[in-house]
Amino acid sequence: MSSQKPSIPKGTRDxxxxxxxxxxxxxxxxxxxxxxFGYQPIETxxxxxxxxxxxxxxDEGDKLLFKILNSGNYLDGLxxxxxxxxxxxxxxxxxxxxxxxxxxxYDLTVPFARFVVQHQHELVFPFKxxxxxxxxxxxxxxxxxxxxxxxxDVDVIGSNSLLNEVELGQIIDTVFTxxxxxxxxxxxNRKVLxxxxxxxxxxxxxxxxxxxxxxxxxxxxxxxxxxLVERGISYxxxxxxxxxxTLEGKIKEKFxxxxxLFIHSETGRKGLEELQVVMRHLKDLELRNKFDFDxxxxxxxxxxTGTIIEVKALDAAMGSICxxxxxxxxxxxxxxxxxxxxxxxxxxxxxxxxxxxxNLFPETLQAATRVLIVNFGTEEEKYCLKLLAGLRQAGIPxxxxxxxxKIKKQMEYANRKNIPFVIxxxxxxxxxxxxxxxxxxxxxxxxxxxxxxxxxxxx
RNA sequence: GUGGUCGUAGCUCAGUUGGUUAGAGCGAUAGAUUGUGGAUCUAUAGGUCGUGGGUUCAAGCCCCAUCUUCCACCCCA
Numbered sequence: 333m334s335s336q337k338p339s340i341p342k343g344t345r346d347x348x349x350x351x352x353x354x355x356x357x358x359x360x361x362x363x364x365x366x367x368x369f370g371y372q373p374i375e376t377x378x379x380x381x382x383x384x385x386x387x388x389x390x391d392e393g394d395k396l397l398f399k400i401l402n403s404g405n406y407l408d409g410l411x412x413x414x415x416x417x418x419x420x421x422x423x424x425x426x427x428x429x430x431x432x433x434x435x436x437x438y439d440l441t442v443p444f445a446r447f448v449v450q451h452q453h454e455l456v457f458p459f460k461x462x463x464x465x466x467x468x469x470x471x472x473x474x475x476x477x478x479x480x481x482x483x484x485d486v487d488v489i490g491s492n493s494l495l496n497e498v499e500l501g502q503i504i505d506t507v508f509t510x511x512x513x514x515x516x517x518x519x520x521n522r523k524v525l526x527x528x529x530x531x532x533x534x535x536x537x538x539x540x541x542x543x544x545x546x547x548x549x550x551x552x553x554x555x556x557x558x559x560l561v562e563r564g565i566s567y568x569x570x571x572x573x574x575x576x577x578t579l580e581g582k583i584k585e586k587f588x589x590x591x592x593l594f595i596h597s598e599t600g601r602k603g604l605e606e607l608q609v610v611m612r613h614l615k616d617l618e619l620r621n622k623f624d625f626d627x628x629x630x631x632x633x634x635x636x637t638g639t640i641i642e643v644k645a646l647d648a649a650m651g652s653i654c655x656x657x658x659x660x661x662x663x664x665x666x667x668x669x670x671x672x673x674x675x676x677x678x679x680x681x682x683x684x685x686x687x688x689x690x691n692l693f694p695e696t697l698q699a700a701t702r703v704l705i706v707n708f709g710t711e712e713e714k715y716c717l718k719l720l721a722g723l724r725q726a727g728i729p730x731x732x733x734x735x736x737x738k739i740k741k742q743m744e745y746a747n748r749k750n751i752p753f754v755i756x757x758x759x760x761x762x763x764x765x766x767x768x769x770x771x772x773x774x775x776x777x778x779x780x781x782x783x784x785x786x787x788x789x790x791x
Numbered sequence: 792g793u794g795g796u797c798g799u800a801g802c803u804c805a806g807u808u809g810g811u812u813a814g815a816g817c818g819a820u821a822g823a824u825u826g827u828g829g830a831u832c833u834a835u836a837g838g839u840c841g842u843g844g845g846u847u848c849a850a851g852c853c854c855c856a857u858c859u860u861c862c863a864c865c866c867c868a
Binding site for chain 1: 792824825826827828829841842858859860861862863865866867868
């Protein structure tokens with residue numbers, strides 16, 4: 333029989349037990365933080381109707397969607413005219429909607445918007461939800477970038493209050509403090525960016541300007557200028573933009589400069605005011621992590637309209653590990669206008685990579701089983717199974733070696749699984765109603781009763 | 792989607808200008824030790840050299856394609 337070489341799709345990964353323990357540590361910290369701030373869990377399907385996803389993430393996003401081929405004979409439904417074009421590359425896009433009607437979710441925000449609209453009559457607003465699930469993107473994998481990865485989203489929808497933004501800042505601080513990662517929380521506001529575009533006389537070029545500005549710390553002022561030219565921004569506008577890009581100094585000074593710039597931009601002033609409110613509160617709350625106003629922070633997703641947030645680890649070279657913002661009308665496209673929301677997403681896989689690199693996982697995460705009962709044979713089984721049941725009832729993670737293997741082999745098993753204790757109950761011990769409890773770290777062994785063993789093994 | 796890069800035993804890696812039967816360490820298995828793991832010693836097993844073509848008397852090594860890994864761009868968690 334010929335066997336095939338096992339493999340998994342590009343950009344996906346298996347998680348071994350040692351990794352899962354660590355991943356679960358992250359999810360636990362995140363989940364507990366979300367819950368303590370009063371958010372409720374939801375889940376949505378891995379796949380959505382393609383019509384729900386298409387057009388929500390820009391042209392780039394559409395390309396990165398994983399599409400699911402219709403089941404059955406998916407070529408059946410094709411209009412006659414097109415049936416001859418099955419292989420024609422130029423028509424693939426056109427064909428797609430006939431042969432694929434579903435796609436894997438690209439993020440958790442758009443499915444959430446769909447969820448809110450669909451369940452609007454059952455929900456209590458403002459609705460605070462969290463959602464921890466995988467998402468898929470047909471991107472080229474590289475460092476910190478996978479085709480399947482987990483996002484941990486918290487959003488509150490149906491409230492305009494800036495207190496929600498403040499709360500998200502607190503959640504970020506709580507989560508990363510809990511994980512032991514030092515981070516910088518960067519804040520900006522889309523209205524400020526719109527104000528800048530207005531003030532330099534290029535209000536219609538907002539997206540182009542923000543995409544270019546976003547790269548400032550990465551490629552430098554000169555190349556950003558080049559890119560602005562390429563994107564069709566006039567020299568006059570670029571000249572006006574230069575001093576804003578290089579704006580440094582204290583937050584207060586940045587605000588003052590921008591205020592002056594925004595004399596004729598109501599949008600810009602509104603954005604500044606929002607930022608100010610949020611930042612003042614965050615300052616008063618004395619977070620453990622630093623936050624800063626960064627007007628080069630743009631973020632690609634087109635649906636943001638107010639506050640934008642991005643979090644980076646301070647001690648590791650990794651893209652953003654958390655990001656989000658406010659979107660005034662995400663549900664409008666699904667038929668529920670005027671519903672403002674704000675939310676953030678933690679990238680669990682990147683957080684894992686950062687914590688791994690910085691050795692931030694607690695040592696104590698490893699051992700799962702606390703005690704192994706050695707299997708001596710059929711005669712001892714009855715006694716051992718009862719013993720095992722007793723241990724488990726007392727909440728002590730325990731197992732019996734299932735096969736009647738050599739003691740040496742069973743001890744090795746315990747050793748390799750990092751099980752700290754082993755119980756040996758052979759003929760002699762059973763006769764006396766006792767057992768031998770061995771500490772695998774020190775090598776010490778003592779004889780005691782089952783009751784005593786449970787006491788010793790309890791934390 | 793564009794450009795580059797990596798792939799040899801379970802793992803980490805050697806492998807000369809193309810030249811006999813592809814090696815090491817670790818790990819695995821068995822034994823030294825029939826109720827005791829980690830240390831030591833001995834022995835054993837384990838390879839379509841990512842895959843498919845091509846060049847050559849001869850390919851792990853050269854060429855082409857493809858898959859995968861990692862990296863940069865685009866974009867992003």
